[in-house]
Amino acid sequence: MNVIETNNLTKTYGKSRGIDDISFSVKEGEIFGFIGPNGAGKSTTIRTLLSLIYPTSGSAKIFGKDVSEYGPEIKKEIGYLPSEVFYYDNMKVIDLLKYSASFYKKNCNKRIDYLANTMNLDLNKKIDDLSFGNKKKVGIVQGLLHEPKLIILDEPTSGLDPLMQQKFFDLLEEENKKGATILFSSHILTEVQKLCDRVAIIKEGKIVKLENMSTLKENTYKKFKIEMLSKLHKDYFNIAGVNKLKLKGNTVNFIYKGDINAVMKKISSIEISNIWIEEPDLEEIFMHYYSEEE
Numbered sequence: 557m558n559v560i561e562t563n564n565l566t567k568t569y570g571k572s573r574g575i576d577d578i579s580f581s582v583k584e585g586e587i588f589g590f591i592g593p594n595g596a597g598k599s600t601t602i603r604t605l606l607s608l609i610y611p612t613s614g615s616a617k618i619f620g621k622d623v624s625e626y627g628p629e630i631k632k633e634i635g636y637l638p639s640e641v642f643y644y645d646n647m648k649v650i651d652l653l654k655y656s657a658s659f660y661k662k663n664c665n666k667r668i669d670y671l672a673n674t675m676n677l678d679l680n681k682k683i684d685d686l687s688f689g690n691k692k693k694v695g696i697v698q699g700l701l702h703e704p705k706l707i708i709l710d711e712p713t714s715g716l717d718p719l720m721q722q723k724f725f726d727l728l729e730e731e732n733k734k735g736a737t738i739l740f741s742s743h744i745l746t747e748v749q750k751l752c753d754r755v756a757i758i759k760e761g762k763i764v765k766l767e768n769m770s771t772l773k774e775n776t777y778k779k780f781k782i783e784m785l786s787k788l789h790k791d792y793f794n795i796a797g798v799n800k801l802k803l804k805g806n807t808v809n810f811i812y813k814g815d816i817n818a819v820m821k822k823i824s825s826i827e828i829s830n831i832w833i834e835e836p837d838l839e840e841i842f843m844h845y846y847s848e849e850e
């Protein structure tokens with residue numbers, strides 16, 4: 557079953573572009589990453605899904621229901637963490653969370669304690685007295701306290717220190733194991749890489765790539781660095797699939813995309829002292845998509 561489904565979703569702000577013809581779906585139980593640089597259209601897509609803004613054209617469904625028509629009903633099953641959180645600063649954390657919990661028809665007290673404990677959040681402090689990162693934690697607890705079926709996170713880790721980020725990821729994985737579907741927007745690729753099953757890469761309002769995380773990495777090139785015992789002719793590795801070759805002294809660097817056996821045969825015919833074969837990280841793959849289409 558698809559928990560999220562968007563069809564040709566388009567949003568313009570007056571004459572300027574927000575998002576253009578966005579179509580994707582997220583299956584139940586999936587952790588789906590939405591990655592792209594500032595201004596690409598991540599927040600616009602998310603805000604449309606939450607019916608905080610309305611599409612110019614196209615449509616979106618959550619749990620099989622149109623978001624514009626069933627917004628309030630759908631939102632009860634969603635936990636949303638916006639990219640920027642604003643609160644009534646004078647309230648105590650616990651009062652704000654109890655107020656949030658009152659919108660759902662269940663007792664969330666134990667859950668609030670558990671989440672606050674895990675995220676190391678002092679419930680008795682005034683919101684005004686919290687640091688930016690601690691305010692973010694309030695948003696996290698607020699988004700997860702009703703054990704939503706769908707968790708939508710817009711740049712959720714900004715302001716969290718690495719230890720807290722890890723605790724937060726552990727929490728998300730825990731929720732996902734219990735069945736929650738997660739949509740995770742970010743421009744930080746390493747975190748998307750850690751967590752997500754599938755990603756959509758968004759650029760200037762359009763999805764430029766939609767792929768399983770594993771395929772995204774498999775279908776790309778590998779990086780080779782080879783140290784040889786003696787100097788080679790510069791054309792030795794001039795075979796199909798080899799790119800960006802650099803020969804310096806006895807060391808050759810290149811990237812390779814193609815049948816791995818072809819390049820391994822070439823390597824096995826020479827004497828080498830060391831070899832490194834590396835996968836590009838998501839950052840490099842991402843840069844590749846961006847520069848390729850510019």
Ligand SMILES: Nc1ncnc2c1ncn2[C@@H]1O[C@H](COP(=O)(O)OP(=O)(O)OP(=O)(O)O)[C@@H](O)[C@H]1O
Nearest residue numbers: 569572573574592593594595596597598599600601
């Ligand atoms: N309220 C608005 N009025 C006019 N233009 C807007 C508005 N909100 C967003 N935009 C424009 O829509 C485009 C997409 O913005 P959006 O905030 O969705 O991007 P984003 O990928 O979430 O970026 P960021 O990571 O910076 O939040 C941008 O060009 C932005 O300037």
